[in-house]
Amino acid sequence: MALFIGKRLVGMLVTLLVASFLVYGALYVAPGSPLAFILGHRGATAATIAAVKAQYHLNDSFPVAYWRWLLGVVQGNFGQSYVQNESVVDVLKPRVVTSLFVVSYASLLIFVFGIGSGALASLGPKRLRPAVLVVVTVAMAVPAFVWAVVLIIVFGLDLGWFPTLGQGSGFFGDLYHLSLPAFALALSAVAFMSRVTAAAVDHELKSEHVETARARGIPERLVVRKHVLRNAWIPVSTVAGLSVASLIAGDAIVEVAFGLNGVGSLLVQSVEAKDFPVVQMIVLLLAGVFVVVNMIVDVGYALADPRVRIGASPQ
Amino acid sequence: MSEYAGGTWAPVGLYAGTLGRVARRLARHDPILMIAALVLVLVVLGVVLAPLLAPYHPNQIDLTATYQGPSTMHLFGTDALGRDIFSRVLYGGRAPLLGSALIVLIATGSGVVLATTAVWLGGGIDSFLSRAFDIGFAFPGLLLAILAVGVFGTGLVAPVCALAVAYTPYIARTTRSVALRERTKPYVEACSVQGLSGLAICLRHILPNVFPFVMVQATVSFGYAMIDLASLSFLGLGVQPPGSDWGLMVSEGQPAILAHHPEESLFAGLAIVLTVIAVVMVGERRGALLASEAR
Numbered sequence: 124m125a126l127f128i129g130k131r132l133v134g135m136l137v138t139l140l141v142a143s144f145l146v147y148g149a150l151y152v153a154p155g156s157p158l159a160f161i162l163g164h165r166g167a168t169a170a171t172i173a174a175v176k177a178q179y180h181l182n183d184s185f186p187v188a189y190w191r192w193l194l195g196v197v198q199g200n201f202g203q204s205y206v207q208n209e210s211v212v213d214v215l216k217p218r219v220v221t222s223l224f225v226v227s228y229a230s231l232l233i234f235v236f237g238i239g240s241g242a243l244a245s246l247g248p249k250r251l252r253p254a255v256l257v258v259v260t261v262a263m264a265v266p267a268f269v270w271a272v273v274l275i276i277v278f279g280l281d282l283g284w285f286p287t288l289g290q291g292s293g294f295f296g297d298l299y300h301l302s303l304p305a306f307a308l309a310l311s312a313v314a315f316m317s318r319v320t321a322a323a324v325d326h327e328l329k330s331e332h333v334e335t336a337r338a339r340g341i342p343e344r345l346v347v348r349k350h351v352l353r354n355a356w357i358p359v360s361t362v363a364g365l366s367v368a369s370l371i372a373g374d375a376i377v378e379v380a381f382g383l384n385g386v387g388s389l390l391v392q393s394v395e396a397k398d399f400p401v402v403q404m405i406v407l408l409l410a411g412v413f414v415v416v417n418m419i420v421d422v423g424y425a426l427a428d429p430r431v432r433i434g435a436s437p438q
Numbered sequence: 439m440s441e442y443a444g445g446t447w448a449p450v451g452l453y454a455g456t457l458g459r460v461a462r463r464l465a466r467h468d469p470i471l472m473i474a475a476l477v478l479v480l481v482v483l484g485v486v487l488a489p490l491l492a493p494y495h496p497n498q499i500d501l502t503a504t505y506q507g508p509s510t511m512h513l514f515g516t517d518a519l520g521r522d523i524f525s526r527v528l529y530g531g532r533a534p535l536l537g538s539a540l541i542v543l544i545a546t547g548s549g550v551v552l553a554t555t556a557v558w559l560g561g562g563i564d565s566f567l568s569r570a571f572d573i574g575f576a577f578p579g580l581l582l583a584i585l586a587v588g589v590f591g592t593g594l595v596a597p598v599c600a601l602a603v604a605y606t607p608y609i610a611r612t613t614r615s616v617a618l619r620e621r622t623k624p625y626v627e628a629c630s631v632q633g634l635s636g637l638a639i640c641l642r643h644i645l646p647n648v649f650p651f652v653m654v655q656a657t658v659s660f661g662y663a664m665i666d667l668a669s670l671s672f673l674g675l676g677v678q679p680p681g682s683d684w685g686l687m688v689s690e691g692q693p694a695i696l697a698h699h700p701e702e703s704l705f706a707g708l709a710i711v712l713t714v715i716a717v718v719m720v721g722e723r724r725g726a727l728l729a730s731e732a733r
Contacts, residue, residue, distance in 0.1 A: 137569075138576040146585065153589045264714040266665045268672040268688055269707035276700050287696065372578035376669050380692070391673050394588040402588040406581055414576050 127425050135418045142410040143196065146403045147189050150179065153399075157181055162205065163397045171205060178202045178400075196407070206398040214401055215386065215408075221290060222374055222385035224297055228305035229312075230367040237313040237366075238359055241320025245328070246347060255321075262314035267373050271307040271380035278303060288382045304377040312366040319362045323355040330354075357427045364420030371413050468727075474719035481713050485531035492525035496682045505699045515701040518694055523687075523702050527709050530682035533671070534710070537598050538663040544602035545663075546656045549609030550648075554640050556610075557617040568614070571607040579604030580666050587675040594677060597670050605659050612655040616648045650728055657721030661714045668710050684710045 150157040161175050175181070178195075179202075180188035201211040244255045265273075279287035291300035327333060328351055336346045375387025382388075386405055393401040425431045484491060493513075500520030508515045514523035556567040579601050586600035620626065621644065629639045670676040671685030679686065684706045691702030 134569075134572065135576075138573050141573050142577060145582075149585060149589045260719070261711070261715060264661065264665075264718060265707075265711050266669055266672075266714075268669060268685070269711060272688060272692065272695065272700070272703045272707055275695055276704075280696070280698065369578065372580040373669075375580075375584070375673065379673055379689075390584060391675065394584060394675060397588075399588060402585065406585045406588075409581055410577060413578055413581075417576060 124425070127431075128422055131418050131421055135414050138414050139411060142414075143193055143407060144189065146407050147179075147192055149403070150399070151185065161399050165205065167205075174203060175205070201404045202400040204393075204398050204401050206393075206396050206401075211401055211404045214389070215404070218384055218386050218389050221297075221301070221383055222378065222387060225301050225304050225308060225377065225383070225385065226367075226370050226374055228298075228301055229309035229370050232305060232309040233312050233316050233366050233370075234363055236309075237316025238320045238363060240313070241317035241359075242324055242352065242355075244317065245321040245324035255317075259314045259318050263311050263318070265311055267307050267311065267376045268380050270310045271304070271377055274303045274307050275381075290383055301383075304381045304383060307380065308370055308373055308377045312370065316359075316363055316366060320355070320359050323359050324351060327351040327355045357424070360427075361420055361424045364423065365417065368413050368416040368420065371409050371416070468723055470719060471723040474716045474723070477712060477716040478720060481531065481709070481716065482535065484528055485535055488525075488528035488532070492522075492528045494522035494525040496526045496529040497521065497680050498525075505694060505697070507699075508701065514705045515699075517691065517702045523705055526682040526687060526702075527684070527705050530684045530687055530706060531709060531713070533594060533677045533681070533683045534664050534667055534685065535713075537594050537667045538660050540598050541601045541605060541663040541667070542656050542660045544599075545605035545659065546609050546652060548602075549606045550613050550645070550652060552606070553610040553613035554617055554645065554648075557614055557621055558636055558640055558644075567610075571610050571614075574604065574607035577604065580669060583666065583670055584673075584675065587670070592675050592678055594667075597667060597676055601663055601666055605663060608659055609652060609655055613648055613652050616651045617644055620644045620647050650724075654721050654725040654728060657724065658718055661718040661721070664710065664714055664717070 150160060153160040157179060158172065158175055158181055161179070162171070167175075178192075178200075180191045183191065199212075203210055204214050207214055240255075244252065274285075275287045278284050285303045286300050287303065289300060291297050332354075333346060333350050336350050337343070374385065375390055377383070378385040378388035379391055386409070390402060390405040390409075393399075393405070488496075498521060500516070503512075503516050503520040504518055506512055506516040506520075512522050512524065514527060517523055517526070552567055556564040582604050583597040583600040586596040590596035625643065626639060629643055630636075634642075667676060668683075668685030668688075671683045672689045674686075674689065677683035677686050679690065687706035688703045688710075691700065691704075691706065694700070695703055
């Protein structure tokens, strides 16, 4: 197990290194010199030019500059936003909570409604299956921003249950204001999870060990709980974890759609304002979170299913 | 390829007279595939023939007729500037369809070449390329595309290139797993005994057998690439106004929603959803068919 985790850790570090290389190297492939690219069309004083050169080590050769920049980033030196005249950390900090709230809320929806509806569809009446399949297929193909529009129209305007823009204050204010964004972000993943869960439960229902359990006269209720659901849980929770990771990139879409001040909307604004230091750090941060969540899911899978560790294919 | 009508598209184009018979056979075998393919054909025709079909120029402003509901004059109504939404939806499909097609084309080309090379040469090159694909999976495509826009500016070129890179590992993984299976088959050995070069065996024998599986993956990827591209346009990082693009139209129509004029966002969103469902369904039904044939 230690070997497995070790291998995964090395893989994660390599991925992060590649990500950081991309993010730094982007400066050099950008049109114009790196210095001109960062400063953009803004008037720069001698002091800002010196600051940019120091931050990105522009007087060094590329490999040396990259390495020194990377060492700085690892130590928490994320640089300066030359648009907002603040450090990148100060620009980011107030926005992290909102994004974290939306993504966690959406993750909860995936686990509860995605897995729940899939299990119900599989165990429920067979007549409903075709209808469920149609709903799931359609829901999966709807992008987050179209969900946002539909939710705003139905629940924001027609029913008037939820606010359509902005954020609340306090936990319940957040819960109220961020409900529609979280649903918009989660719904296609919920549909996907529902499908994956139904397939996993179906697979277990048809398996030999379930047949055996039934033949032994174990009540169906217990067979479902102890044999079907427990075995289906391993692949299902893994896919759910990976779906949660995929929310990280999609978060920007709902933040823009609902006018939230989160990390994702900041990324989009910074791209538009050509505030490259902020873009760099957010991309690196989100890629880092994505990689870490994926790694946690992987390790969890290996813990739950020993076959994965030794490289055998599960099922 | 099978004798199944859905598998061989060539007769559809070559013998237009038998189109009805092909369609009937297709419908009997798999009505869902038939409907999805039909929707797809209609969408593509509508978008390609936009200049002939659109009743108005997509950028024709009419400030005396803003925010009109659907009518015989304006099938889908008009937007904030009085532009005809139906015409804009027709024209607005060009960027997403062309962009997604390019993404899938580039990703499939590079994915197939890389994966076949990895499988044929094996050993260190195979494990190196597999690791590289793993790293590719570990980077969300949308994020890569946003970074690319941050570096090269808005428009279609940067996101299309970035997404092509992001989708390559998906195609490569499918190709690799199928090609790996093919590589061990006796006919490969037989060809090599006959003195055929590795390149010839790959090109003439392995690739044609792998191709149907790759096409399934490519078709499904087309749907997801379209969602990614439309998302970028929605964020304002893709096609720029006054151009028409489905993702951009959803975002441009948003302020009007609050004033109870949701037509622009809704019809553009519907166009995206309909196309994606049709594409993914075609891909998945073909995939299911291949899987059942392989059994």
